[in-house]
Amino acid sequence: MSYRTCTCGALRATHLDSRPILCGWVDSRRDHGGVIFVDLRDSEGVTQIVFRPEENHALAKLAHSLRSEDVIRISGRVARRLSGTENTRLATGEIEVVGSTLEILNRAEVLPFPLNSEISNEDLRLSHRYLDLRRPSMVRNLRLRHRLQQTTRAYMDEQGFLEVETPILGKSTPEGAREFLVPSRTYPGHFYALAQSPQQYKQLLMAGGIEKYFQIAKCFRDEDPRADRLMELTQVDIEASFFKSEDIFVLIEGLIGRIFQDTLGLRIPTQFPRLTYQEAMERFGSDKPDTRFEVELIGIGEIFRSTEFKVFRGALDNGGCVKAINAKGFAHITTGQIEELTQIARQYGAKGLAFIKVENGEWKSPIVKFFTAEEKKALTARLNIEEGDLILFGADKWAIVCEVLGRIRVRVAELLKLVTDATRLDFLWVVDFPLLAFSEEAGKWGAVHHPFTRPKTEDLPLLDAGKFDQVRAEAYDLVLNGVEIGGGSIRIHEQELQARIFETLGIGPEKQSLLFGHLLRAFQFGTPPHGGIALGVDRLMMLLCGTANIRDVIAFPKSSRGQDLLFFSPSEVEAHQLRELSIQLTRKS
RNA sequence: GGAGCCUUAGCUCAAUUGGUUAGAGCGCUGCCCUGUCACGGCAGAGGUUGCGGGUUCGAGCCCCGUAGGCUCCGCCA
Numbered sequence: 019m020s021y022r023t024c025t026c027g028a029l030r031a032t033h034l035d036s037r038p039i040l041c042g043w044v045d046s047r048r049d050h051g052g053v054i055f056v057d058l059r060d061s062e063g064v065t066q067i068v069f070r071p072e073e074n075h076a077l078a079k080l081a082h083s084l085r086s087e088d089v090i091r092i093s094g095r096v097a098r099r100l101s102g103t104e105n106t107r108l109a110t111g112e113i114e115v116v117g118s119t120l121e122i123l124n125r126a127e128v129l130p131f132p133l134n135s136e137i138s139n140e141d142l143r144l145s146h147r148y149l150d151l152r153r154p155s156m157v158r159n160l161r162l163r164h165r166l167q168q169t170t171r172a173y174m175d176e177q178g179f180l181e182v183e184t185p186i187l188g189k190s191t192p193e194g195a196r197e198f199l200v201p202s203r204t205y206p207g208h209f210y211a212l213a214q215s216p217q218q219y220k221q222l223l224m225a226g227g228i229e230k231y232f233q234i235a236k237c238f239r240d241e242d243p244r245a246d247r248l249m250e251l252t253q254v255d256i257e258a259s260f261f262k263s264e265d266i267f268v269l270i271e272g273l274i275g276r277i278f279q280d281t282l283g284l285r286i287p288t289q290f291p292r293l294t295y296q297e298a299m300e301r302f303g304s305d306k307p308d309t310r311f312e313v314e315l316i317g318i319g320e321i322f323r324s325t326e327f328k329v330f331r332g333a334l335d336n337g338g339c340v341k342a343i344n345a346k347g348f349a350h351i352t353t354g355q356i357e358e359l360t361q362i363a364r365q366y367g368a369k370g371l372a373f374i375k376v377e378n379g380e381w382k383s384p385i386v387k388f389f390t391a392e393e394k395k396a397l398t399a400r401l402n403i404e405e406g407d408l409i410l411f412g413a414d415k416w417a418i419v420c421e422v423l424g425r426i427r428v429r430v431a432e433l434l435k436l437v438t439d440a441t442r443l444d445f446l447w448v449v450d451f452p453l454l455a456f457s458e459e460a461g462k463w464g465a466v467h468h469p470f471t472r473p474k475t476e477d478l479p480l481l482d483a484g485k486f487d488q489v490r491a492e493a494y495d496l497v498l499n500g501v502e503i504g505g506g507s508i509r510i511h512e513q514e515l516q517a518r519i520f521e522t523l524g525i526g527p528e529k530q531s532l533l534f535g536h537l538l539r540a541f542q543f544g545t546p547p548h549g550g551i552a553l554g555v556d557r558l559m560m561l562l563c564g565t566a567n568i569r570d571v572i573a574f575p576k577s578s579r580g581q582d583l584l585f586f587s588p589s590e591v592e593a594h595q596l597r598e599l600s601i602q603l604t605r606k607s
Numbered sequence: 608g609g610a611g612c613c614u615u616a617g618c619u620c621a622a623u624u625g626g627u628u629a630g631a632g633c634g635c636u637g638c639c640c641u642g643u644c645a646c647g648g649c650a651g652a653g654g655u656u657g658c659g660g661g662u663u664c665g666a667g668c669c670c671c672g673u674a675g676g677c678u679c680c681g682c683c684a
Contacts, residue, residue, distance in 0.1 A: 046644075046645070046646095048642090048643045048644060048645095048646050048647095049640085049643095049646090050640060050641050050642070050643065050646075050647085051639065051640035051641070052640075052641030052642095053641040053642060053643080054641090054643095055642075055643050055644065055646085057644070064644095066643090066644070068642080068643090070641080071641075072641080085635095086634095099642085100642060102642090103642055103643075103644085105643095105644060107644085108644085111644090128617065128634075128635060129617085129618095129634090130617060130618080131617080131618055131619095132617095132618060132619090132633080132634070134645065135618085135619085135633090135645095137618070137619075139614095139618075139619085139676080140676060140677070141675065141676050141677090142618085142676095144676090191684090193684050194683080194684025195682085195683050195684070196682080196683085214683090214684085215684085217684085239682095239683060240683095241682055241683045242608095242681085242682065242683080244678085244679080244683085245677085245678065245679090247683070365679085365680065366680090459681095464684070465684050466684085467684070468684040469684065470684090471684090523684095567677095577675090577676070577677090578676070578677060578678075579675085579676085581675090583675095583676090
């Protein structure tokens with residue numbers, strides 16, 4: 019005989035007088051001294067069980083001993099609830115099961131935290147994750163994640179893509195994120211690296227003629243976690259041959275549309291707007307702009323072309339720029355808030371944050387005394403300055419000004435609660451990223467996306483001319499509400515061009531063949547033009563679930579310091595394990 | 608590698624300027640209660656104030672260190 023005949027979400031008035039067997043957890047027990055109600059919960063729902071002492075005294079006595087989260091098995095008869103006692107909040111609320119047998123499968127101790135309220139003590143949740151997963155919001159999130167993954171597989175299959183698994187144990191190629199190293203037992207002193215992305219494998223699949231590949235891939239990066247990023251991540255990884263950027267956009271717009279339809283039942287635009295990286299930085303001060311609110315960055319260098327104000331003068335003379343944002347109606351900003359914004363400005367490289375408060379027809383500002391009447395007039399027109407406005411300035415190198423004002427723009431929007439429609443979804447593509455960026459720290463050029471990214475064909479002459487900062491890449495990011503949820507590029511498929519890029523990145527011929535010989539060799543045997551993208555499943559899930567905490571969308575996440583509080587990993591290992599791996603510890607903590 | 612905030616009962620939190628026996632709500636335990644649905648009522652138990660040290664007549668509160676949680680910068684091709 020099976021454990022149960024139906025789930026706790028199944029019974030309706032149409033089942034009256036049937037004799038079901040149910041299993042589940044005691045969600046709550048209401049003991050009236052006489053009659054006892056038990057809300058029985060399983061993964062499918064909740065059903066009220068009623069035990070009546072006048073029908074079975076011993077049974078009621080046993081039911082009296084039930085406690086929250088005990089696991090039980092009951093049999094009984096489906097009855098219509100007494101008139102007026104139906105529970106409209108339950109799908110099964112029209113009926114109840116009058117218990118005739120009760121079997122206690124496993125008793126539960128008092129839980130370390132309640133399941134019916136949101137709690138903040140995250141280490142407790144993580145150390146008892148199996149209990150936390152019983153909470154309705156976690157159940158919902160995991161179900162949404164399942165739906166996202168099923169929908170992705172169905173859609174990609176329909177589009178003719180082949181799901182191919184690639185190795186987790188890969189080769190260390192110390193470009194990009196720090197890798198997790200895995201010692202080899204059979205090759206002492208040699209190491210695998212956990213895949214930080216299936217990037218090279220998927221390109222080799224293209225060389226292998228697969229043409230259309232996708233995978234829901236686990237990736238590992240040994241970098242410090244953040245609220246929206248852990249060391250382990252899941253990507254929808256996609257690569258296709260004979261695809262241009264345009265083909266990727268269409269494919270992904272379709273996929274994202276299906277995902278939002280199937281998970282939240284939402285229809286979203288079939289095409290997403292596009293913004294170049296240059297324009298995104300100029301107007302929003304971010305390569306992942308949140309376009310749900312205005313407050314754009316406005317260049318005002320022209321107005322102050324011949325200013326005497328030292329701060330602006332210095333920035334302009336050093337080839338920098340002056341920009342401002344108008345935080346409409348924020349003249350009432352407090353001293354503390356100004357201080358906070360100034361901290362942000364400093365954090366991102368500005369020396370300070372100049373501002374003007376427009377109150378009672380007056381410009382209240384420590385800097386306005388340096389402005390001429392003409393400059394004030396031009397500024398008023400350019401920024402549409404009105405009573406009650408707060409103007410915030412940035413004057414420095416272009417990149418710093420954009421970044422600083424971009425960050426301040428986002429904070430101002432939070433403070434002013436400019437996003438009024440919580441359901442709004444602003445998708446956009448950011449395109450034409452720079453190919454290369456100079457790293458002051460490393461003293462050399464690095465790839466903005468990754469070293470396999472294709473330069474835009476029309477910018478190849480700039481590459482030849484050594485104007486590396488001007489070369490744009492055939493690369494794109496997908497942004498939703500100011501969050502980067504994916505990124506990709508068209509790749510290099512020619513051995514010669516790839517070698518040249520490696521050279522530019524400071525990877526000489528010897529190192530090239532050592533680290534990337536497999537790829538360069540493949541390119542010599544007819545690798546087709548190809549490109550792809552990777553979508554961050556965890557980030558996308560956060561947006562779908564409306565949470566700011568990435569742990570809410572992962573069944574067994576690590577803590578913010580990378581520890582697993584349930585298993586307590588990482589952990590020490592026994593000496594013989596280390597001996598087998600030819601590893602000797604230099605430091606014991 | 609750096610910075611900030613937090614840690615008091617099982618949980619969420621309070622505790623005036625450093626001053627009596629560290630409180631509340633929920634939960635828990637027992638009793639009462641026959642139509643509730645976060646049932647209700649009465650009573651009770653429950654504390655190494657994360658840990659270690661220091662200052663002080665006196666420390667939950669101040670100082671130093673340490674562990675853990677969260678967040679941010681760097682980092683994340």
